[in-house]
Amino acid sequence: MSRFQHLDASVVEALDLPKPARVAFCQADRWIGYTRATQILSQLDQLVGYPKTLRMPNVLVVGRSGNGKSSILERFTHRHPVQETAAGSPIAPVLLVEMPETPDESKLWSTVLWGLSISHREKDPAALKKRSVKSAMHYAQVRILAIDEFNNLVNAGRAAGDLLAAIKGLSNELKISVVAAGTQSAINALNSDPQMKSRFEPAVLDRWKLDGEYLRFLASYERLLPLAEPSGLATRELAPKLYGMTGDTLGATVKLLKQAAVSAIESGKERIDAKLLDQVPWVRPGEWDEVARRV
Ligand SMILES: Nc1ncnc2c1ncn2[C@@H]1O[C@H](COP(=O)(O)OP(=O)(O)O)[C@@H](O)[C@H]1O
Numbered sequence: 120m121s122r123f124q125h126l127d128a129s130v131v132e133a134l135d136l137p138k139p140a141r142v143a144f145c146q147a148d149r150w151i152g153y154t155r156a157t158q159i160l161s162q163l164d165q166l167v168g169y170p171k172t173l174r175m176p177n178v179l180v181v182g183r184s185g186n187g188k189s190s191i192l193e194r195f196t197h198r199h200p201v202q203e204t205a206a207g208s209p210i211a212p213v214l215l216v217e218m219p220e221t222p223d224e225s226k227l228w229s230t231v232l233w234g235l236s237i238s239h240r241e242k243d244p245a246a247l248k249k250r251s252v253k254s255a256m257h258y259a260q261v262r263i264l265a266i267d268e269f270n271n272l273v274n275a276g277r278a279a280g281d282l283l284a285a286i287k288g289l290s291n292e293l294k295i296s297v298v299a300a301g302t303q304s305a306i307n308a309l310n311s312d313p314q315m316k317s318r319f320e321p322a323v324l325d326r327w328k329l330d331g332e333y334l335r336f337l338a339s340y341e342r343l344l345p346l347a348e349p350s351g352l353a354t355r356e357l358a359p360k361l362y363g364m365t366g367d368t369l370g371a372t373v374k375l376l377k378q379a380a381v382s383a384i385e386s387g388k389e390r391i392d393a394k395l396l397d398q399v400p401w402v403r404p405g406e407w408d409e410v411a412r413r414v
């Protein structure tokens with residue numbers, strides 16, 4: 120066992136899996152509790168037990184695409200799973216939905232109803248759907264409405280203000296908090312309702328820098344990759360190279376690490392080193408323009 124000290128105990132067993140299973144293991148999503156994510160999760164946890172007040176506080180998790188927003192919302196939802204009361208009725212503290220691509224009020228309420236597993240006719244009037252949403256959320260004792268892709272609100276054009284008013288109305292009536300996640304456009308969308316905006320606290324996922332936090336993330340991720348040999352991802356040799364290849368989002372770093380780990384398994388090398396990184400099929404962020412010019 121001591122040979123595999125570079126691995127998490129839960130990953131050592133995966134070394135014995137057949138190659139395709141080991142590859143799939145690398146490709147699966149993992150959760151690493153990096154500092155900022157942990158802070159945001161505890162900020163969100165506080166909302167779950169927040170007393171019902173006239174103006175419920177909301178949070179907007181904001182960051183670039185691929186920087187871990189949806190993962191945080193998912194993690195948050197799993198921390199507060201659906202339970203049952205002694206009488207058998209459901210308690211769903213957090214309801215997670217996605218803002219429709221081109222939202223209007225009717226589509227939004229449908230999304231929430233589907234999120235509650237309530238079948239209905241999509242063509243039903245918005246007011247009717249809203250009533251069902253209200254009674255179902257009340258029944259399921261929902262405390263938080265989590266809305267991912269909040270930036271899609273900008274696609275509603277002028278109706279964005281009406282949608283925000285509808286969400287605010289729901290929050291007021293049920294005394295629930297809204298946890299939204301989105302890109303910078305989500306902030307622009309909030310501008311159409313300054314009163315609603317003032318209820319939101321931003322929780323920012325900054326661009327990653329090549330700092331101690333990044334090194335810790337790499338070191339933690341290495342412990343989860345089922346490779347027989349240590350790679351030293353957080354070393355002076357590899358960390359700047361990984362950072363340089365993946366730019367500043369978490370998602371790009373993770374994608375590269377997954378691909379490199381698969382190469383390390385398939386080639387029999389069993390570790391990620393600089394040479395392997397040079398050979399991994401990888402399009403750097405921003406390199407798509409160069410690809411487009413070539414075709
Ligand atoms: N805490 C984390 N630990 C490990 N991997 C993560 C973590 N957060 C995000 N990722 C990886 O980054 C990718 C992009 O994250 P995602 O949450 O989808 O970003 P966003 O919603 O901001 O676009 C995910 O597919 C996941 O593999």
Ligand SMILES: [Mg+2]
Pocket residue numbers: 185188189190267268
């Ligand atoms: Mg997302």
